[in-house]
Amino acid sequence: MKTGIIGLPQVGKSSLFRILTKAKVEGRSTPNQAHIGIAKVPDPRVLALAEIYKPKKNTFATIEYVDVGGLQKDREKNSASLVPLREADALANVIRLFEDPAIPHPGDKLDAMRDIESVEVELMLYDLEQIGKRIERVEKDLKKKKEPALEAELAVLNKCRTALESEQPLREIELKPEEAKRLSSFELLSRKPMLFVLNLGDDEAPEIDKAIEKYKLEKLMSKPKTLIVPFCGKIEAELSELPDAEAAEMLGAYGLKSSGRDRLIQASYQLLGLISFLTAGEPECRAWTIKRGMNAQEAAGAIHSDIERGFIKAEVVNWENLVNAGSMGAAREKAQVRLEGKEYIVQDGDVISFRHSG
Ligand SMILES: Nc1nc2c(ncn2[C@@H]2O[C@H](COP(=O)(O)OP(=O)(O)O)[C@@H](O)[C@H]2O)c(=O)[nH]1
Ligand SMILES: [Mg+2]
Numbered sequence: 448m449k450t451g452i453i454g455l456p457q458v459g460k461s462s463l464f465r466i467l468t469k470a471k472v473e474g475r476s477t478p479n480q481a482h483i484g485i486a487k488v489p490d491p492r493v494l495a496l497a498e499i500y501k502p503k504k505n506t507f508a509t510i511e512y513v514d515v516g517g518l519q520k521d522r523e524k525n526s527a528s529l530v531p532l533r534e535a536d537a538l539a540n541v542i543r544l545f546e547d548p549a550i551p552h553p554g555d556k557l558d559a560m561r562d563i564e565s566v567e568v569e570l571m572l573y574d575l576e577q578i579g580k581r582i583e584r585v586e587k588d589l590k591k592k593k594e595p596a597l598e599a600e601l602a603v604l605n606k607c608r609t610a611l612e613s614e615q616p617l618r619e620i621e622l623k624p625e626e627a628k629r630l631s632s633f634e635l636l637s638r639k640p641m642l643f644v645l646n647l648g649d650d651e652a653p654e655i656d657k658a659i660e661k662y663k664l665e666k667l668m669s670k671p672k673t674l675i676v677p678f679c680g681k682i683e684a685e686l687s688e689l690p691d692a693e694a695a696e697m698l699g700a701y702g703l704k705s706s707g708r709d710r711l712i713q714a715s716y717q718l719l720g721l722i723s724f725l726t727a728g729e730p731e732c733r734a735w736t737i738k739r740g741m742n743a744q745e746a747a748g749a750i751h752s753d754i755e756r757g758f759i760k761a762e763v764v765n766w767e768n769l770v771n772a773g774s775m776g777a778a779r780e781k782a783q784v785r786l787e788g789k790e791y792i793v794q795d796g797d798v799i800s801f802r803h804s805g
Contacts, residue, residue, distance in 0.1 A: 518569055563667075574611055744789035
């Protein structure tokens with residue numbers, strides 16, 4: 448699963464990409480060569496299980512980030528730089544809120560809402576073009592021959608066009624599952640879940656919790672498929688260069704309660720509709736990624752298709768119960784370990800051991 452990083456020029460996109468992926472990329476990304484990097488999803492649960500099992504290794508879930516070039520004044524160039532985003536499953540729009548006279552910004556003063564809207568407009572124009580082309584096509588075909596499937600598609604497309612024309616991103620409109628399905632072959636950008644990343648100045652670190660109110664962005668919080676995460680880019684860039692333990696110590700010195708990097712990655716994970724289940728043993732403690740709502744048999748497939756096919760039962764215990772009990776045996780005695788069938792909907796933080804045949 449991939450999150451595409453977007454935003455105006457000089458807002459801290461590439462810096463964010465480097466922080467998240469701890470990649471050492473030099474230079475700028477251009478539309479034709481977007482940078483792709485992988486981030487480990489920080490997971491204290493894996494570490495807590497490792498305290499019990501002392502495994503040979505810990506393995507974390509991962510997600511991908513893509514750094515595409517910044518949006519330009521020139522519409523044509525924008526279209527090109529938006530193309531790599533078609534493959535993204537979610538977007539992260541970086542909003543510049545740090546002052547720095549040495550680093551020019553396209554607006555004369557900082558204005559979060561203006562910048563958010565100008566990026567949204569680009570996404571919506573891109574979608575309008577895709578939808579407009581398809582509508583033309585479908586209307587032409589319908590003139591030749593009435594076809595219920597095409598008529599249904601046209602209705603959804605028109606619904607989208609109406610929303611876009613009134614400047615409403617498609618992620619905000621409600622569609623029935625069968626309507627959404629008709630759109631699934633289009634890579635519509637304004638329909639992708641959106642993470643607004645507020646890139647604050649260093650001096651705002653102690654009041655990071657109040658940033659959303661301070662910049663009057665509360666109204667974004669209630670929007671569907673939308674999350675807002677404030678962070679201090681420059682501080683996080685410094686922290687990402689340090690070993691984990693030192694970075695954790697330095698947080699407090701800046702007046703921060705938690706790592707912005709961790710919060711951002713966890714927010715993207717959540718926005719992508721992903722959860723983790725865990726496996727624990729002496730060889731390895733590991734977090735596995737699945738879509739929220741998957742059942743035990745589907746989850747088994749994340750490990751291996753053989754386990755999915757030969758699924759018999761899942762032995763499930765909540766990670767915290769296991770950690771508090773201190774061992775599987777002790778958790779069993781407390782009746783905290785359950786045997787679940789294939790229909791069981793896996794919960795975030797379940798520790799599972801699968802019984803399978805073959
Ligand atoms: N003061 C400050 N400078 C930053 C911050 N984030 C990025 N920068 C600087 O802003 C410039 C542009 O950053 P970059 O990440 O390349 O922006 P991009 O054009 O959006 O990819 C660089 O000189 C960064 O060092 C920040 O949070 N605070
Ligand atoms: Mg850049």
